[in-house]
Amino acid sequence: MSAKAQNAHPGMNLGYGEGARKAEVDVFGFWVFLMTDLVTFGLVFAIFGTMVGATAGGPGPEEVTDLRSIAIQTALLLGSSFAFSWASLSMKYDRGRGRTLIFLSFAATSALGFLVMEFIDLRHLVEIGATPQRSGYLSALWALVGLHGLHVAVGLLGVGSLTGQILLYGLTDKIKSRVTRLGLYWHFLDIVWVGIFSMVYLAGVA
Amino acid sequence: MNEDAWTPIPGSGFDWNPLTGRLHWGDLKLLEVFEDPSINSFVASAASWIAVLAALAIVILLTVKRRWGWLWSEWLVSVDHKKIGIMYILTGFVMMARGVAEGVVMRTHQATAYQGGFLSNEHWAELFSTHGTVMIFFVAMPFITGFMNYLIPLQIGARDMAFPVLNQISLGLTATGGALVMISLVVGAFETGGWTAYPPFTGADFDPGPGPDYWVWAIVLSGIGSMLSGLNFAVTIYKLRAPGMTFMRMPVFCWTALCTSILLVFALPPLTVAGLMQALDRLAGFHFFTNDLGGNMMNYANLFWMFGHPEVYILILPAYGIYSELTATFAAKKLYGYTSLVLATMSIAVVSFCVWLHHFYTMGQSPTINAAFGIATGIIAIPTGVKVYVWMATLWRGRIRFTVPMIYMAGFFMLFVIGGFSGIILANPAINWQVHNTQFIVAHFHNVLLPGLIFGIFAGVHIWFPKAFGFRLHERAGAITAFLWIAGFSLTFLPLYVVGLLGYPRRSAAFEDPAFIPYMIVTLCGAFVLLSAFIGLIVTLWLSVRHRDELAVPLGDPWDGRTLEWATPSPPPHYNFAVIPEITGRDAFATEKAEGRPYVTPTEYRDIHMPRDSVAGVFVFLCTTAIGFGLTWWIWWLAILGALVLLGWMFIYPFFDRTDEVIPAETVRLANEAWIAAISLREGVDRDDETTPRNRGFAATDMEQAT
Numbered sequence: 069m070s071a072k073a074q075n076a077h078p079g080m081n082l083g084y085g086e087g088a089r090k091a092e093v094d095v096f097g098f099w100v101f102l103m104t105d106l107v108t109f110g111l112v113f114a115i116f117g118t119m120v121g122a123t124a125g126g127p128g129p130e131e132v133t134d135l136r137s138i139a140i141q142t143a144l145l146l147g148s149s150f151a152f153s154w155a156s157l158s159m160k161y162d163r164g165r166g167r168t169l170i171f172l173s174f175a176a177t178s179a180l181g182f183l184v185m186e187f188i189d190l191r192h193l194v195e196i197g198a199t200p201q202r203s204g205y206l207s208a209l210w211a212l213v214g215l216h217g218l219h220v221a222v223g224l225l226g227v228g229s230l231t232g233q234i235l236l237y238g239l240t241d242k243i244k245s246r247v248t249r250l251g252l253y254w255h256f257l258d259i260v261w262v263g264i265f266s267m268v269y270l271a272g273v274a
Numbered sequence: 275m276n277e278d279a280w281t282p283i284p285g286s287g288f289d290w291n292p293l294t295g296r297l298h299w300g301d302l303k304l305l306e307v308f309e310d311p312s313i314n315s316f317v318a319s320a321a322s323w324i325a326v327l328a329a330l331a332i333v334i335l336l337t338v339k340r341r342w343g344w345l346w347s348e349w350l351v352s353v354d355h356k357k358i359g360i361m362y363i364l365t366g367f368v369m370m371a372r373g374v375a376e377g378v379v380m381r382t383h384q385a386t387a388y389q390g391g392f393l394s395n396e397h398w399a400e401l402f403s404t405h406g407t408v409m410i411f412f413v414a415m416p417f418i419t420g421f422m423n424y425l426i427p428l429q430i431g432a433r434d435m436a437f438p439v440l441n442q443i444s445l446g447l448t449a450t451g452g453a454l455v456m457i458s459l460v461v462g463a464f465e466t467g468g469w470t471a472y473p474p475f476t477g478a479d480f481d482p483g484p485g486p487d488y489w490v491w492a493i494v495l496s497g498i499g500s501m502l503s504g505l506n507f508a509v510t511i512y513k514l515r516a517p518g519m520t521f522m523r524m525p526v527f528c529w530t531a532l533c534t535s536i537l538l539v540f541a542l543p544p545l546t547v548a549g550l551m552q553a554l555d556r557l558a559g560f561h562f563f564t565n566d567l568g569g570n571m572m573n574y575a576n577l578f579w580m581f582g583h584p585e586v587y588i589l590i591l592p593a594y595g596i597y598s599e600l601t602a603t604f605a606a607k608k609l610y611g612y613t614s615l616v617l618a619t620m621s622i623a624v625v626s627f628c629v630w631l632h633h634f635y636t637m638g639q640s641p642t643i644n645a646a647f648g649i650a651t652g653i654i655a656i657p658t659g660v661k662v663y664v665w666m667a668t669l670w671r672g673r674i675r676f677t678v679p680m681i682y683m684a685g686f687f688m689l690f691v692i693g694g695f696s697g698i699i700l701a702n703p704a705i706n707w708q709v710h711n712t713q714f715i716v717a718h719f720h721n722v723l724l725p726g727l728i729f730g731i732f733a734g735v736h737i738w739f740p741k742a743f744g745f746r747l748h749e750r751a752g753a754i755t756a757f758l759w760i761a762g763f764s765l766t767f768l769p770l771y772v773v774g775l776l777g778y779p780r781r782s783a784a785f786e787d788p789a790f791i792p793y794m795i796v797t798l799c800g801a802f803v804l805l806s807a808f809i810g811l812i813v814t815l816w817l818s819v820r821h822r823d824e825l826a827v828p829l830g831d832p833w834d835g836r837t838l839e840w841a842t843p844s845p846p847p848h849y850n851f852a853v854i855p856e857i858t859g860r861d862a863f864a865t866e867k868a869e870g871r872p873y874v875t876p877t878e879y880r881d882i883h884m885p886r887d888s889v890a891g892v893f894v895f896l897c898t899t900a901i902g903f904g905l906t907w908w909i910w911w912l913a914i915l916g917a918l919v920l921l922g923w924m925f926i927y928p929f930f931d932r933t934d935e936v937i938p939a940e941t942v943r944l945a946n947e948a949w950i951a952a953i954s955l956r957e958g959v960d961r962d963d964e965t966t967p968r969n970r971g972f973a974a975t976d977m978e979q980a981t
Contacts, residue, residue, distance in 0.1 A: 092513070093436050093509060093513045093514070096509055096512065096513060097436060097437060097505060097506075100505045100508060100509060101505060103539065103540075104501055104505065104539050104542070104543050105543075107539075107540055107543040108543040108546065108547055111543060111544055111547045111580075112547060115547075115551070115562070115577075118570065118573060119568060119570065122561075122567075122568025122569075122570065123568065124561075124566075124567040126567075200554075200558065200559075200560050201558070201559040201560065201561070202567070203561060203567050203568045204561045204564075204568025204569050204570065207554070207555075207560040207561045207562055207568075208562070210560075211551065211554065211560070211562075225921065225924075228925070229924075229925045229926075229928060229929075232929065233928060233929060236929065242931070
């Protein structure tokens with residue numbers, strides 16, 4: 069690392085000190101983690117791709133796709149990501165932790181709405197007999213959608229934990245770096261959802 | 275629903291209750307021999323008794339010696355990369371004892387296998403499955419992870435890993451996997467589908483028992499640990515290099531470690547995905563790899579080998595790194611062709627992702643696809659060949675000392691090249707069709723893994739043991755052990771090439787052709803030589819500990835080393851370096867010695883911040899072992915409890931601010947100046963006296979000619 073001062077993460081507004089250097093290592097590490105997660109999702113997508121035709125006489129894409137519900141879910145998740153970016157911006161410009169927390173709570177509520185909608189959809193699938201035990205296609209569908217849903221749920225736990233930390237300690241350097249990392253995770257899940265939305269649902273009924 | 279009659283998988287026929295799942299007293303292997311006395315059940319029960327008694331002996335020893343507190347505070351909660359590295363290597367040796375013992379039992383069985391051996395077919399299948407799983411995942415992986423842990427921060431001039439607590443968690447997850455495999459020796463049975471555990475044979479339809487579940491959870495949990503290790507190493511190498519340590523100044527071991535880390539990051543997710551899908555198939559009735567309702571086992575084969583082939587290079591690259599350090603150090607020469615070695619390593623890392631299909635040429639692809647993968651496989655031999663030439667050129671006219679590491683190197687040169695050639699033969703799909711699934715394959719991969727990886731590890735242990743513990747290993751015992759490994763390997767595995775070509779299928783419990791018998795007897799003799807070689811390792815360690823005073827090298831540089839780790843006392847202090855060194859060239863320490871300015875007292879000392887101890891590793895180990903064991907035996911409450919506690923901990927953990935431990939500058943100064951003073955009192959030892967008691971770790975360097 070060069071000796072000259074560098075503002076490694078202007079997005080976090082940490083200045084030029086030791087905090088920025090630590091954040092640089094942590095955030096880079098988190099990018100690498102996201103890369104492994106991307107490989108994981110990519111493989112599940114690939115498996116889904118090979119199993120699109122493997123419906124074994126059971127429900128196919130037409131039966132499992134409710135585009136209206138999927139559209140609302142997409143709006144909720146993209147809205148959640150949008151709210152999170154406002155939280156990040158208010159953190160960057162030092163607009164007080166209250167504002168950051170409000171946007172975080174918007175993001176969390178919206179994501180919770182997404183999960184509820186997804187749950188209702190999956191319950192409907194069980195009702196029409198489209199359980200993962202029915203066919204290879206449905207196994208892959210449930211695994212892919214479920215893996216994404218689990219990621220969102222874990223992310224929600226993270227928002228909860230971070231909210232508590234911000235209330236207790238305020239926006240310290242350490243917590244700013246955590247907000248940044250959770251933000252990366254949040255937007256990453258959005259990108260994965262765009263993939264699910266287009267590959268699983270749109271391509272399924274198109 | 276009647277609670278008693280309910281089982282999670284309908285029709286699986288297991289007697290299930292909420293408290294102990296499908297686990298019953300009858301699953302304890304310890305009692306098997308008493309219920310059904312036979313040679314077969316005697317071997318099974320004896321193995322589990324050995325495991326239980328060995329664990330008990332360790333517990334008693336720790337209690338009698340009052341070492342529990344020491345074990346806890348010095349080792350288990352330590353986040354020091356050096357201690358974590360040593361614990362990895364120790365794990366590898368413990369598991370290796372099991373793997374070698376299984377090997378001997380298997381060879382004994384095969385020597386009697388003409389028209390059926392002394393073990394039952396299931397027991398035999400369990401043996402080759404556990405042997406492979408243990409040796410790859412819990413011997414080879416901990417060995418290389420241990421070396422990378424120990425060496426990376428020392429060689430790049432850092433104080434610790436980028437994420438020290440995560441490092442400890444990785445070790446905890448590896449221990450979870452090892453623990454599950456060891457538990458399977460005592461409770462229930464392991465799977466019988468080989469270390470690759472191909473479904474549908476390992477699916478719920480054919481094997482509903484706990485065996486494949488043990489495999490899945492051991493592999494998935496330890497696999498996540500390995501992935502996190504890779505992440506940690508990569509970030510450490512990218513971000514924590516000392517000032518001036520540019521990429522092209524890094525020691526070659528660090529380059530191989532970087533490539534291995536990248537492979538770990540990309541290749542472990544396929545294994546996790548394959549394992550979890552297999553678990554969903556088995557536990558929740560999904561249809562990823564089943565025979566019916568749209569399942570496709572080829573997806574498993576592809577996922578597994580997308581991991582499995584890079585895994586081969588994950589294991590061998592750090593060994594290449596060790597050989598590179600070895601040749602340069604023990605020939606007292608600069609490494610010939612550093613740049614080509616780096617390029618070769620990177621090429622191997624990239625091409626290793628393009629060859630996975632050569633593990634199943636016979637499973638129905640078109641000849642075109644097979645040809646493409648055959649060509650890619652042939653190509654990967656080129657950078658490997660480059661490396662062998664680089665090492666030979668480095669040795670050329672060097673001041674070679676035929677000490678233990680060099681004996682392993684010589685064995686590696688002769689035997690590994692044979693293994694490599696058999697690999698090139700196998701790369702050709704047409705030939706591969708003839709010998710696939712025969713002992714020829716067994717000969718090939720033992721030939722690359724044993725002389726390639728394991729010889730490298732043992733050579734590395736001889737090189738860096740004095741760094742870690744402050745005394746050298748016993749030279750004579752080490753040399754005898756090394757020759758035993760070379761002879762044992764040759765006797766055991768080279769005959770397998772012949773019987774493979776004669777058509778002896780691998781993994782078969784019996785054979786029908788009496789022509790194989792003499793070869794099988796030779797390999798049995800070889801197995802006993804290998805067993806004595808393993809005992810030789812223990813004897814070497816025992817003799818070294820006994821003679822540790824005359825073998826002591828506290829000054830830190832017994833081999834006239836070239837890289838930064840030798841510029842520290844042995845063992846290195848917790849913080850590695852009194853001040854972080856400034857790097858001006860390749861082979862940093864060798865440069866300093868050549869310029870006649872090693873061991874300079876720094877002008878200014880500063881306080882050093884080090885991460886504090888943590889219980890995270892032990893905690894994650896306990897939780898994930900509960901999850902793995904619970905899911906294997908369908909003890910849902912245990913698995914859910916483990917998962918909830920783990921999640922709750924992840925939620926709460928960040929609330930506690932982890933402060934650093936500060937080591938005052940004065941303490942560092944005193945320690946460092948005492949070490950430098952001790953050096954100045956001594957005369958450097960010449961390379962001719964390297965293995966005599968005069969060697970206290972201060973080298974009279976001949977670097978002037980050598981750099």
